[in-house]
Amino acid sequence: MQAVAFAPGHITGFFKAEVEPKEPEQKGSIGAGFCIKEGVTTKVKVTSSDKPGFKITVTGYKSDNTQVSEFVVKEFFKIVNQNYFLDIEHNTTIPVGYGLGSSGAVALSLAFALNKALGTNLSRTRIGQVAHNAEIHCKTGLGTVLSSYHGGFEIRTKQGAPGIGSLQKIHTDYTAIVICFSPISTKQFIKTELSKINGLGGKMVTKLLKSRDQMEFLDMSLEFAKYVHVITRQMQLVIDDLSQNGFKSGVAMFGETVFTLVPKTKEFEVMQILKKYDGVIIKTEIDKSGARVS
Numbered sequence: 092m093q094a095v096a097f098a099p100g101h102i103t104g105f106f107k108a109e110v111e112p113k114e115p116e117q118k119g120s121i122g123a124g125f126c127i128k129e130g131v132t133t134k135v136k137v138t139s140s141d142k143p144g145f146k147i148t149v150t151g152y153k154s155d156n157t158q159v160s161e162f163v164v165k166e167f168f169k170i171v172n173q174n175y176f177l178d179i180e181h182n183t184t185i186p187v188g189y190g191l192g193s194s195g196a197v198a199l200s201l202a203f204a205l206n207k208a209l210g211t212n213l214s215r216t217r218i219g220q221v222a223h224n225a226e227i228h229c230k231t232g233l234g235t236v237l238s239s240y241h242g243g244f245e246i247r248t249k250q251g252a253p254g255i256g257s258l259q260k261i262h263t264d265y266t267a268i269v270i271c272f273s274p275i276s277t278k279q280f281i282k283t284e285l286s287k288i289n290g291l292g293g294k295m296v297t298k299l300l301k302s303r304d305q306m307e308f309l310d311m312s313l314e315f316a317k318y319v320h321v322i323t324r325q326m327q328l329v330i331d332d333l334s335q336n337g338f339k340s341g342v343a344m345f346g347e348t349v350f351t352l353v354p355k356t357k358e359f360e361v362m363q364i365l366k367k368y369d370g371v372i373i374k375t376e377i378d379k380s381g382a383r384v385s
């Protein structure tokens with residue numbers, strides 16, 4: 092038994108954490124962001140075994156730990172009543188820890204692939220909830236799984252796992268161009284900084300619901316990043332350079348990562364600007380489909 096699933100990466104421009112509820116399914120965030128065509132593809136091979144076991148390999152961008160994957164595996168082992176060995180392979184085309192939602196995409200792609208390969212027959216919603224709970228448990232994300240599950244450019248209006256949280260989609264044909272400098276641990280941020288930054292994100296959601304304007308989203312993301320104090324000297328140089336050339340930018344939560352959204356005709360110009368800097372550049376379309384079995 093074998094299955095392959097993909098989950099898109101996701102960039103949050105601004106958010107408000109909602110972590111008071113007790114149940115992990117009810118926790119999450121409201122905010123706004125978009126899914127990208129780069130993400131995580133997970134392949135699972137299942138064989139019968141004397142005792143439960145698994146092996147995880149990663150190709151593409153590597154991670155220093157696999158705790159999110161391990162949580163998802165354990166949840167599925169609770170559901171099946173036979174012993175299996177799981178050979179899991181994550182192929183990651185987004186760097187880890189830069190605010191591109193690698194943890195959420197790992198959890199979702201693995202949950203979809205395991206459900207198919209093990210024949211557990213969970214509903215799409217339940218698969219999404221297992222992945223969301225993994226993120227909440229590992230403190231690697233709040234609203235990413237809900238967004239990556241649905242795809243598109245979203246305004247998240249109610250926090251929670253798929254089936255509980257809700258979002259509205261904004262239409263876009265723009266390309267996202269992203270430059271990543273260094274990682275920021277989401278876990279560290281969620282543990283230490285959340286209480287200080289919970290004022291602005293909710294107001295921004297209300298404002299963006301009225302305008303539904305991508306350029307206003309970029310302005311808000313930048314304002315949010317200033318408020319959260321995550322803009323480094325390196326990021327400011329890029330933001331200023333883009334601005335002097337007429338391009339707005341946003342900051343991906345949480346990474347030393349600047350992004351912009353442009354029509355196809357402007358892609359070349361933006362790439363020329365960003366090439367001067369020593370970061371990983373990703374040019375990608377918005378993924379409108381969300382997580383899926385391949």
Ligand SMILES: Nc1ncnc2c1ncn2[C@@H]1O[C@H](COP(=O)(O)OP(=O)(O)O)[C@@H](O)[C@H]1O
Nearest residue numbers: 154158159187188189190191192193194231277
């Ligand atoms: N390819 C991968 N394989 C296994 N686990 C991964 C992989 N990529 C990310 N993760 C998990 O996600 C965590 C990073 O999450 P986080 O700091 O939120 O970064 P990001 O902003 O990329 O989501 C890692 O510590 C690891 O637990």
Ligand SMILES: CC(C)(COP(=O)(O)O)[C@@H](O)C(=O)O
Nearest residue numbers: 103120192232233234235345
């Ligand atoms: C911003 C974040 C809390 C983390 O996102 P990432 O670092 O990409 O895992 C996200 O999950 C959200 O709630 O909007």
